[in-house]
Amino acid sequence: MTTTDGGSDGDPPEAATDDADTSEGTESEAVDRRYAVVLDYLQHGRADDDRPRHRKSPLAYALGERDFRLFELTFTEDADVSIGDRVVIGPTEARDVVDGFKQVEYEDLSNTANAELEYAVEEIIDADEDRFVDFYNDAQPITLRLHQLNLLPGIGKKLRNNILDQRKRGPFESFEDLEERISGLHNPREVLVERIMEELRDDDLKYKTFVGRES
Known part of the structure; x- marks a missing residue:
């Protein structure tokens, strides 16, 4: 089952439950950033997407750092993303390369994302x-x-x-x-x-x- 959120338009309900960081600056300027780790990056979108290549947006599968939710991410046109990268998924104003996202289930992952998943879990634990x-x-x-x-x-x-x-x-x-x-x-x-x-x-x-x- 795939649960879709309004990731491209605002902060989704689960945005309060991915890894946090605090920006430098005064307390009033602090931003609670939510991160996800990229498990697989598909530059030309999914293989089962029949649209012409120029109409398909890059996407990735990723793992939320705070609560281990799985996501499908879409990116801005100038995004430079690789497997293993940490990307900001929320709040909306703190995003850099992520355009939007939706929550997905384990069975929705690509083969590469599946293979990377355990390594990502280990890295999240080691980092915190x-x-x-x-x-x-x-x-x-x-x-x-x-x-x-x-x-x-x-x-x-x-x-x-x-x-x-x-x-x-x-x-x-x-x-x-x-x-x-x-x-x-x-x-x-x-x-x-x-x-x-x-x-x-x-x-x-x-x-x-x-x-x-x-x-």
Whole structure:
């Protein structure tokens, strides 16, 4: 399913849920920019678009940095974009090369975008490690029997309780700190990558912790 927004005319509803940055200057001049990472750039549009080439706009598939939404972007005529680039998708007045966008689902991605997706997730986590370490610090119960930590691959009741006990003694400072303090938790970064990829691929998951949620 594809959800279309008014990306070319104003700030879409999900614009409040992609990665933030603050421009230099006074507080009144600060702009909360939302970024996406380009997964695939199609200079001449989609192959299944039967219009003449000169009538097809360049487009890209991209991953929102703040809440891992997937987008199809269109660009200005002078855009110079490559796979892996970070582009501003909101607010409208802060955009440079992006002309408009719409939210798409995992199955809408091109083969190249699909292949790049996990690398992009890893890069987003690496660029903001504190945010993702804080998931281990801040995760809460979902129901009386289910905890957010239990949604992570390989984390059962025993390991969950170990994490909860350890964080009472002090917050985790890094992935390395997590691995050192939690016996049996191997590569906590990769655990998050695996969960995020699962949430991206399976639109019918009952609980989503990272994809489509404001952080």
